[in-house]
Amino acid sequence: MTQEQLDKRIKSITRDAERLEETVRAMDTVDIERFPDEYVTCQEEAQRRAEWLACRLRHLLYETTSIRKYKYLLWAAEEMGIKFCEQDGIFKITLPGIAPGNSKKRPSEFLYDPLFFSLEAYCKEHRFSRYRRHCVVSFILTYDQETFKGVIPDADNLELKLYLDAAAAYLLVDDSMKYIDVYHSVELGNRHTVEMYFMERDRFPRWLQEREDHKEIEG
Numbered sequence: 001m002t003q004e005q006l007d008k009r010i011k012s013i014t015r016d017a018e019r020l021e022e023t024v025r026a027m028d029t030v031d032i033e034r035f036p037d038e039y040v041t042c043q044e045e046a047q048r049r050a051e052w053l054a055c056r057l058r059h060l061l062y063e064t065t066s067i068r069k070y071k072y073l074l075w076a077a078e079e080m081g082i083k084f085c086e087q088d089g090i091f092k093i094t095l096p097g098i099a100p101g102n103s104k105k106r107p108s109e110f111l112y113d114p115l116f117f118s119l120e121a122y123c124k125e126h127r128f129s130r131y132r133r134h135c136v137v138s139f140i141l142t143y144d145q146e147t148f149k150g151v152i153p154d155a156d157n158l159e160l161k162l163y164l165d166a167a168a169a170y171l172l173v174d175d176s177m178k179y180i181d182v183y184h185s186v187e188l189g190n191r192h193t194v195e196m197y198f199m200e201r202d203r204f205p206r207w208l209q210e211r212e213d214h215k216e217i218e219g
Helices: 003-027 036-064 069-080 108-125 159-172 201-218
Strands: 081-086 092-097 135-144 182-191 193-200
Touching: 003 036, 003 092, 036 069, 069 108, 081 108, 092 108, 092 159, 108 159, 135 159, 135 201, 159 182, 182 201, 193 201
Parallel strands: 135 182
Antiparallel strands: 081 092, 092 193, 135 193
């Protein structure tokens, strides 16, 4: 990349950063209690712009430095709070509460790439054996109850299959929907998170009952 090309790229990224700042400023002018829908729309726009900006900066990093994409994305996954845990036949993935939308304007690689590469590293290190056919994949979307004032947002516009595609590459032998049952739950909690649970089909009823019992105790 020449200096002239680099200058043009940086100026373009700077304009994106300015647009993000304008959107965040707009968020500050919305009364969330009187106009919650308007605030959510504004917040989603700011989030989309921030993700797009982050992706552009990643690409610039790969193209202009000696830092390897794989190494950077492992660090990014750690910073984002992407975590993996195996217990009692269940594989759990914890993600930040940013679920990809079904709009093509949304940069899906923002979370997809860190998830994909960090999961690959985890499975290699722990010598994970993939699940066989007929698995259940459970998505638990938790929203911060203070932000949403006890109202669970509509999750219809979220494209969670993107996460499933990334995880299935290392956790499943066959990722055809013919052999996968998908369960969704949307809840209110202390922070935004997306959790994915992979398990054999016969393990699911007990897992679900244990989860319901735990919620009753907490409630």
